[in-house]
Amino acid sequence: MSQEAANGGSPRGRVLTLENMNPNVKRVEYAVRGPIVQRAVQIEKELKEGVKKPFTEVIKANIGDAHAMGQKPITFFRQVLALCSYPELLEDDKFPSDAKNRARRILEACGGHSIGAYSASQGIECIRQDVARFIERRDGGIPSNPDHIYLSTGASDAIVTMLKLLVCGEGRDRTGVMISIPQYPLYSAALADLAAVQINYYLDEEKCWGLDVAELRRSLTEARKHCNPRVLCIINPGNPTGQVQSRQCIEDVIRFAKEEHLFLMADEVYQDNVYAEGCKFHSFKKVLFEMGPEYSSTVEMASFHSTSKCYMGECGFRGGYMEVINMDPEVKAQLIKLVSVRLCPPIPGQALLDLVVNPPQPDEPSYTLFMKERTAVLAALAEKARLTEQIFNTVPGFTCNPVQGAMYTFPRLNLSQKAIDKAKEEGQIPDMFYCMKLLEEEGICLVPGSGFGQRDGTFHFRMTILPPTDKLKFVLEKIRDFHLRFTQEFS
Amino acid sequence: MSVLQEMSPNVKHMRQLEYAVLAKKAILIREELKQGVRKPYKDVIDVCWGDPHRAGIKPLSFVRQVLAACLYPQLVNSDKLPVDVRQRAQRLLQECCGGSVGSYTATRGIPEIVQRISEFITRRDGGAPSPSENIYISPGSQWALTNMLKILVNSEASTRTGVLTPVPCHSTTTLSLEGLGAVIVPYYLSERQGWELQVEELQRALESAKGVCNPVALYVINPGNPSGHIQSRKSMQEVIRFVSEKRLFLLADEVYQECVYGENSEFVSYKRVLAEMGPPLSDTVELASFHSASKGYMGECGLRGGYVELVNLDPAVMIYIYKIFSKDSCAPVLGQMALDLMVNPPQPGDPSYPLYDLEKQHIRTALVHNVKKALAVLNSLPGFCCQPVEAGIFVFPRIHLPPKAIQKAKEVGLKPDTFYCSRLLEEAGVMVTPGCEYGQKEGTFHIRFCIMTPEDIMEELLKRLSSFHTQFMEDFS
Numbered sequence: 001m002s003q004e005a006a007n008g009g010s011p012r013g014r015v016l017t018l019e020n021m022n023p024n025v026k027r028v029e030y031a032v033r034g035p036i037v038q039r040a041v042q043i044e045k046e047l048k049e050g051v052k053k054p055f056t057e058v059i060k061a062n063i064g065d066a067h068a069m070g071q072k073p074i075t076f077f078r079q080v081l082a083l084c085s086y087p088e089l090l091e092d093d094k095f096p097s098d099a100k101n102r103a104r105r106i107l108e109a110c111g112g113h114s115i116g117a118y119s120a121s122q123g124i125e126c127i128r129q130d131v132a133r134f135i136e137r138r139d140g141g142i143p144s145n146p147d148h149i150y151l152s153t154g155a156s157d158a159i160v161t162m163l164k165l166l167v168c169g170e171g172r173d174r175t176g177v178m179i180s181i182p183q184y185p186l187y188s189a190a191l192a193d194l195a196a197v198q199i200n201y202y203l204d205e206e207k208c209w210g211l212d213v214a215e216l217r218r219s220l221t222e223a224r225k226h227c228n229p230r231v232l233c234i235i236n237p238g239n240p241t242g243q244v245q246s247r248q249c250i251e252d253v254i255r256f257a258k259e260e261h262l263f264l265m266a267d268e269v270y271q272d273n274v275y276a277e278g279c280k281f282h283s284f285k286k287v288l289f290e291m292g293p294e295y296s297s298t299v300e301m302a303s304f305h306s307t308s309k310c311y312m313g314e315c316g317f318r319g320g321y322m323e324v325i326n327m328d329p330e331v332k333a334q335l336i337k338l339v340s341v342r343l344c345p346p347i348p349g350q351a352l353l354d355l356v357v358n359p360p361q362p363d364e365p366s367y368t369l370f371m372k373e374r375t376a377v378l379a380a381l382a383e384k385a386r387l388t389e390q391i392f393n394t395v396p397g398f399t400c401n402p403v404q405g406a407m408y409t410f411p412r413l414n415l416s417q418k419a420i421d422k423a424k425e426e427g428q429i430p431d432m433f434y435c436m437k438l439l440e441e442e443g444i445c446l447v448p449g450s451g452f453g454q455r456d457g458t459f460h461f462r463m464t465i466l467p468p469t470d471k472l473k474f475v476l477e478k479i480r481d482f483h484l485r486f487t488q489e490f491s
Numbered sequence: 492m493s494v495l496q497e498m499s500p501n502v503k504h505m506r507q508l509e510y511a512v513l514a515k516k517a518i519l520i521r522e523e524l525k526q527g528v529r530k531p532y533k534d535v536i537d538v539c540w541g542d543p544h545r546a547g548i549k550p551l552s553f554v555r556q557v558l559a560a561c562l563y564p565q566l567v568n569s570d571k572l573p574v575d576v577r578q579r580a581q582r583l584l585q586e587c588c589g590g591s592v593g594s595y596t597a598t599r600g601i602p603e604i605v606q607r608i609s610e611f612i613t614r615r616d617g618g619a620p621s622p623s624e625n626i627y628i629s630p631g632s633q634w635a636l637t638n639m640l641k642i643l644v645n646s647e648a649s650t651r652t653g654v655l656t657p658v659p660c661h662s663t664t665t666l667s668l669e670g671l672g673a674v675i676v677p678y679y680l681s682e683r684q685g686w687e688l689q690v691e692e693l694q695r696a697l698e699s700a701k702g703v704c705n706p707v708a709l710y711v712i713n714p715g716n717p718s719g720h721i722q723s724r725k726s727m728q729e730v731i732r733f734v735s736e737k738r739l740f741l742l743a744d745e746v747y748q749e750c751v752y753g754e755n756s757e758f759v760s761y762k763r764v765l766a767e768m769g770p771p772l773s774d775t776v777e778l779a780s781f782h783s784a785s786k787g788y789m790g791e792c793g794l795r796g797g798y799v800e801l802v803n804l805d806p807a808v809m810i811y812i813y814k815i816f817s818k819d820s821c822a823p824v825l826g827q828m829a830l831d832l833m834v835n836p837p838q839p840g841d842p843s844y845p846l847y848d849l850e851k852q853h854i855r856t857a858l859v860h861n862v863k864k865a866l867a868v869l870n871s872l873p874g875f876c877c878q879p880v881e882a883g884i885f886v887f888p889r890i891h892l893p894p895k896a897i898q899k900a901k902e903v904g905l906k907p908d909t910f911y912c913s914r915l916l917e918e919a920g921v922m923v924t925p926g927c928e929y930g931q932k933e934g935t936f937h938i939r940f941c942i943m944t945p946e947d948i949m950e951e952l953l954k955r956l957s958s959f960h961t962q963f964m965e966d967f968s
Contacts, residue, residue: 014805015738015777020707022645025811033598033817041597065595068588082563086555092571111537111545116791118542120514153630153795154820164670168499175497189818195647230494263494300494314593316824318630318795331495337505341667343631346823347793348562 027192031185031451036435037062040445055443059475061463062445064239064407066313066377069466074312074373076366077355080106084115084351098364106351115347121340123151123321124347127354131321134357139286144323150335151321151353153345155269155306158322160190161338162302165331166263167196169228176227178219178262180211182410182452182460184239197227202455205412208401209241213252220260232262237270237281237405240452240462242385244279244405250287257299264301269320272310275382276404285325301325307352309407311377319349319356381407384465384472391476395483407466410449413459413483419490431459437486442478501646501672508662509909509928510539516916532920536952538940539924541661541716541884543790543854546944551789551850553843554832557583558825561592573842583828592824598817600628600798601824604831608798611834616763625801627812628822628830632746632781632797637667638815639779639799642808643707643740646672653704655696655739657688659887659929659937661716664744674704679932682889685878686718690729697737708740709733714747714758714882717929717939721756721882727764731776741778746797749787750943752859753881762802778802784829786884788851790943796826854943858884861942861949868953872960884943887926890936896967908936911963919959921952 018026037060044058060068067073076099083089083103090100109126111117122128128151132144152158167175176197179187191198201219203209211234223229234253236245245253257264266284274281285303289296307319324335359374360366385403392400392411400411415430423433431448439445449460467475517535524530538546553576560566560580567577567584586603588594599605605623612621629635644652653674656665668675678696680686688711700706711730713722722730734741743761751758762780766773783797801812821827837844862880869877869888877888892900892907900910908925915938916922926937942949 014775014803014808015707015740016643016808017805018807018811020645021642021808021811023647025642025815028811028814028818030814030818033820063595065588066593067591068594070589073591073593078563082559082566085562086552086559089559089566094565094569110793111542112547114544114550114793116550116789116793117544118540118792153823156818156820165498165502166495168497186818189814193641193815193818230497261494312593315595315820316587316591316593318820318823326493328493328495331493331498333507334498334502334505336511337507337666338502338670340508341633341637341663341670343633343663343795344793346630346795346826348825349823 024193024195028189029185029192029451030189031447032063034447034451036432036439036445036447039436040439043439043443053443054441058439058443058445059467059471060445061467061475062447064309064464064466065315066407066466067315069464070468071313071377071466072373073314074370076360076370077312077314077352080355081348081351084348087113096365098360098366102355102358106354110347115351117347119344119347119350121336121342121344123149123345124350127151127350130354130358135285135323139283139289142286142289148324148327149321150324150339151345151350153320153342153349154308154318155267155304155320155322156186157318157342157345158302158304158320159186159265159267161335162265162322163190163194163196163231165335165338166231167194172226173228175231176223176229177231177233178216178223178229179233180235180238182240182449182454183233184235184267185451187233188453197223199223199227199229200453203238203241203243205401205455205458208404209238209243211245211249211253213256216253216256229260230263231265232257233265233267234284235267236284237273239270239406240408240410241401242403242406242408242410243401244274244276244281247282247287250282250284251291254284254288254291254295254299258295264299266301266303268303269306269309270406271305272378273381273407274405275385276402279404281405285323288325297326299326307349307356311374312352312356313377314352317349317352318346319353320345321353380469381465384469387469387472388465388476391473391480395480397483397487403465407464408462409465410452410460410462413461415459416487416490419486422490431461434459434486435461438479438482442482444475444478501670505666505669508666509906509925510662512905512909513539513912513916513922513924516913517922520916520920530920531918532955535916535920535922536948536955537922538942538944538952539922540792541786541941542792543884543941543943544792546941547948548790548854548943548945549850550791551847553837553847554789554791554829557832558828561825561828564590575837575841575843579832583831587824592828594824596821596824596827598813598821599623599626600822600827604628604827607831608834612762612800616760616766619763619766621762621800624809625804626798627801627816628796628798628827629816629819630795630797630822630826631785632744632783632799633663633667634795634819635797635799636664636742636744636781637671638812639742640667640671640673641815642812644668644671644673648705650705653700653706654742655693655706655709657710657712657715659717659926659931660710660712662928664710665930674700676700676704676706677930680715680718680720682878682932685881686715686720686887688722688726688730690726690733693730693733706739708742710742710744711761712744713761714745714751716744716747716883717885717887719878719880719883719885719887721751721753721758724759724764727759727761728768731761731765731768731772735772735776741776743778743780745780746783746786747883748782750858750884751882752855752862753879756881758882762800765802775803777804784826784833787833788854789829789833791826791829794826794829795823796829798830857946857949858943860946861944862886864949865942865953868957872957874960874964880942884941885939886942887929887937887939890938892936893964893967896963899967908938911936912938914963915956915959919955921955921959
């Protein structure tokens with residue numbers, strides 16, 4: 001008997017175990033950085049160590065990271081940020097005057113004139129004012145109150161904050177949150193963490209991943225039996241599906257939210273990433289206000305935006321904001337408490353956001369270069385979207401919807417029963433089995449559709465369209481070749 | 492009825508920061524000053540936060556030069572920047588995906604930076620290994636702490652989770668605990684003994700939790716905030732034995748480890764003390780240590796770079812810790828780089844070293860001078876009593892408020908020390924925070940302010956504070 005046991009002490013087990021840790025954490029998954037990515041990193045290590053493989057590099061098409069795939073930052077933004085970091089450069093005549101003016105203005109608004117000082121938890125006030133003005137310009141003049149804008153550490157931070165605020169109740173009264181299937185797995189992870197009830201509504205793959213209010217209604221009615229649905233989340237343009245909601249659809253959703261007394265969360269981080277002809281980004285706020293005061297003064301909503309996507313692709317800055325519409329003033333005080341736990345969002349991210357909402361104007365020296373770079377990035381993405389759909393639709397066994405917007409393709413895979421059975425044998429979900437095989441054989445890292453949610457019995461993967469055009473073409477063709485082999489192997 | 496009316500009870504129960512009252516007032520005052528309204532002061536001295544730059548300290552040139560070159564890589568080729576700056580920036584950029592600070596990084600942080608943090612920890616702790624897999628870089632240390640608390644705190648259980656927390660304790664942690672629905676189990680630091688942590692008090696606190704909650708962790712801040720106390724090795728050993736015996740998880744907030752200046756004071760990390768105590772303790776006590784680029788001489792609070800090192804955790808639990816961190820994507824890249832520069836500053840012989848060392852010494856000299864001066868002034872003012880400050884960047888003097896002042900505070904609906912701070916702001920343009928923000932023994936009052944400021948600002952602050960205090964005590968005598 002050990003000394004401890006002899007002394008009547010408890011057996012030496014760990015203090016923090018799976019059994020006693022927060023049970024909600026056990027349900028958290030985030031496929032975008034999940035097991036397949038961890039395997040990809042391992043393979044990269046092996047390649048570095050000289051292990052021979054059928055490929056020389058791992059192409060990480062799993063994450064919406066434009067710079068990682070070679071997209072260049074916008075020169076003007078980086079100039080201003082460098083000036084903010086090391087203000088001695090304001091004396092350097094290699095920097096344009098408009099960049100210097102922006103930098104001076106930002107530094108003026110920072111504590112001690114340094115980007116190293118904390119800001120107010122809600123974000124630097126003049127930046128929130130600039131964001132409000134941007135929103136007003138974007139939405140045809142509909143007023144935006146800077147006081148209702150909260151800067152955040154990426155849009156994800158703001159999304160989680162709102163959910164944290166909203167989720168309450170016990171048992172059958174527990175808050176239900178409606179999310180699209182497929183969805184960006186931050187939502188399902190946050191809901192698991194908060195022990196909220198996840199309510200799935202299915203996007204229609206046959207109709208280009210369109211959202212049908214009838215499906216919202218079906219899902220809600222079903223959910224009311226076991227929880228208290230209070231929130232409806234929409235991602236527009238969609239992730240992983242890329243669909244751009246029509247104006248009519250947005251109106252229908254708003255009407256539905258009002259009828260059913262739901263808080264709307266509109267994730268609009270891809271708002272500049274619209275490629276398909278006939279598609280246009282309509283902000284939920286704009287549509288809401290254009291529906292008249294019956295809606296605009298009652299529907300409660302939060303819209304989210306970020307510096308990680310669009311044409312900037314500055315994921316590493318963790319810049320973002322949310323605008324909250326029709327928020328109860330008493331609730332604002334509560335929201336402030338929540339955001340103060342974060343202290344403040346990173347100042348460089350706030351500064352970057354300021355530049356995004358306040359870019360060079362036609363009469364400014366940096367305008368020409370800025371527009372050139374912005375246009376080039378968006379044009380390249382549009383081209384890649386088109387190329388992806390084109391090549392994938394030549395692959396027998398792939399059904400690929402047009403990439404209307406965002407940065408991803410989410411094709412459906414036709415997997416034979418034999419393949420499905422083999423996956424089961426290996427203890428893997430079929431699309432994970434498929435993606436793992438693709439990774440091992442071709443060095444291409446995608447995320448299985450099961451990570452995002454999909455109709456039972458269907459299989460997908462999400463691939464980014466971000467690699468440089470040549471490399472993208474290479475990847476698309478490799479995947480096509482792999483799929484043909486795979487189909488052959490499991491026929 | 493608003494959808495938002497029904498909201499998380501945990502959030503509702505989070506207390507409002509006293510700071511909010513002062514911040515509102517400060518905005519008004521600054522506006523008035525801008526408009527030329529006459530006041531007995533020309534500016535507001537804001538020393539509310541542990542924010543050296545806000546208080547007037549300049550950023551370190553080396554750090555900002557490297558970051559500028561990383562942001563705008565054209566500068567890597569500019570001979571206007573020292574060679575070592577350019578080399579460092581070049582290396583850091585190579586370690587970023589796509590050579591850009593705009594890319595996401597691995598969940599734990601850029602692997603090479605995590606590795607260098609690991610090496611720093613090993614150097615600091617006299618050789619104890621620090622596997623990279625146990626280190627997570629986060630947007631500030633509080634973010635990592637909140638993630639760890641998420642794992643520890645089960646707000647669904649029938650018995651709520653408790654965390655032993657010092658009194659006084661900086662407010663972000665307690666706010667975070669409230670937001671997670673945890674029970675704060677206070678243990679009182681001993682003011683008369685320089686805010687010492689006494690293990691008997693930990694014992695008492697634990698006892699008090701019986702039947703109230705299920706305590707799972709002990710949170711210590713060393714060097715203390717706001718206390719300025721640095722724990723002795725002996726005290727740390729007692730704490731370690733205590734958590735081992737009582738089966739508590741140890742959360743060690745060590746963000747002020749760089750700011751140690753008391754005579755005979757030395758920072759030693761919990762990890763090191765634990766390692767030196769040998770098995771079985773060194774193999775079994777579960778520890779999370781936190782550090783940050785926000786404090787110390789760099790003071791880069793706004794960049795949001797911090798990390799947690801996990802020791803002796805169950806590998807099965809580590810898998811879930813990874814998931815919790817990964818859904819946050821990653822820490823801001825500039826914050827990660829700031830950490831790297833903190834753990835690997837210029838060395839003697841490097842072109843940037845002389846300036847770096849000069850700037851650092853200047854800040855340190857100011858800090859040491861400020862502590863001395865502040866203590867001397869505070870302890871000379873009737874009604875003030877300040878414990879020795881050995882480390883950290885705050886003073887936390889006790890104020891004996893006259894009954895009339897306490898009464899007046901009640902009348903205007905403010906806590907007595909908040910009332911004092913509010914008056915100090917209004918009449919002297921000095922912004923400090925009240926002790927009630929951090930917790931204090933019932934019936935006692937304190938203020939906290941940051942002493943990491945330029946010397947002249949501290950002189951001005953103390954001058955204004957002295958004259959205000961004298962008047963205040965007279966008015967309410």
